[in-house]
Amino acid sequence: MIHRVKSNAPHEIIAIPFANYCIFAVQKKEYYIMLERLQYVKQRFDEVSDLIIQPDVIADQKRYVQLNQEYKNLKALVEKRDEYVRLTDNIAEANEILADGSDAEMVEMAKMQLDEAKERLPQLEEEIKFMLIPKDPEDAKNVMVEIRAGTGGDEASLFAGDLYRMYTKFCENKGWRTSVVDFNEGTSGGFKEVIFEVSGEDVYGTLKFEAGVHRVQRVPKTETQGRVHTSAATVMVLPEAEEFDVHIDMNDVRIDLFCSSGPGGQSVNTTKSAVRMTHIPTGLVAQCQDEKSQHKNKDKALSVLRSRLYEMELAKKQEEDAKKRNSQVSSGDRSAKIRTYNFPQGRVTDHRIGMDVFDMDGVLNGNIQKFIDELQLVANTEKLKESEVF
DSSP states (O other), X not given: OOEEEOOSSSSXXXXXXXXXXXXXXXXXXXXXHHHHHHHHHHHHHHHHHHHTTOHHHHHOHHHXXXXXXXXXXXXXXXXXXXXXXXXXXXXXXXXXXXXXXXXXXXXXXXXXXXXXXXXXXXXXXHHHHHHXXXXXXXXXXXXXXXXXXXXXXXXXHHHHHXXXXXXXXXXXXXXXXEEEEEEEEOBTBSEEEEEEEEESSSHHHHHGGGOEEEEEEEOOTTOSSOOOEEEEEEEEEEEOOOTTTOOOOGGGEEEEEEOOOSSOOTTTTTSOOEEEEEETTTTEEEEEOSSXXXXXXXXXXXXXXXXXXXXXXXXXHHHHHHHHHTOSSOSSOTTSEEEEEETTTTEEEETTTTEEEOOHHXXXXXXXXXXXXXXXXXXXXXXXXXXXXX
């Protein structure tokens, strides 16, 4: 039982009774808010745990997927809650032993327990605060990544190829699966355009900060005077839309079949297995030629088209959110220059957060997690300031 003592102090003084005495402690009011919110989380977790095994929920695919994602998010938070309750119980228990003071050995152990709990508690509170921020429902989705060479001619195509390798290496390290949907090779290597899908855990929430213009500064192989040239490539990260996210009337879609190009065996340039889809109302085009099967190419092209239509609506929402938040790490502006890869200086700079990394080889081999961690931290901090968590 906790008894509150009225006070004008910024912190609330509480009296915690133990046996025949009271130990007075000063605790931040946030402590009670934290426990209240965590108790609500536990109640909701128990509700969702029961719902996802109900036959009517399992039969409703859209609701089942949403509840499963909520269950996963809540489970991680409930585990933090259990740790938080355990630590606060340990502090109360240690304070009780210290107040008694009759057993020297127990007092020494209580001091150690109290020190460990007090050291961990502030860090745990920060982790819980960020986890209590409402999650973007898009973050759990798989993605379509589109890399297009921009200004710079052949050098831009080569750079687009470097970015493709960087992202596939990163995905490989994360244990994610990648699959090429469509590509258009550059005349001297690399890609004029390459589209690939990535599937795994929280893919969009991780890769969405990579959307924008990437700029490279280096001496091209064809440069005889040793001059540094600047080229660019654009990266788009589209959350993969499910059928229940976007409905496409196939009467609004024109389907063109053509022969595949590039490596692929005897079927290349002999059978019309490649598919191009045009959404007539919006003019959006999606195509796939990676598979030898026309049916599989149709499925992939439709998936790309659905994701592009979904992204159009999502981009509007992100733009509105970015204006409200004045966010420096918005993932909605595909025209913004976000990162520069300066080869002469061996430096990679993320312009949104002013972060420099002097490890060009490592970054191009997929070691970009340090950028993503900082961008996520900034974005979450902005959300935390807006939210009503505390």
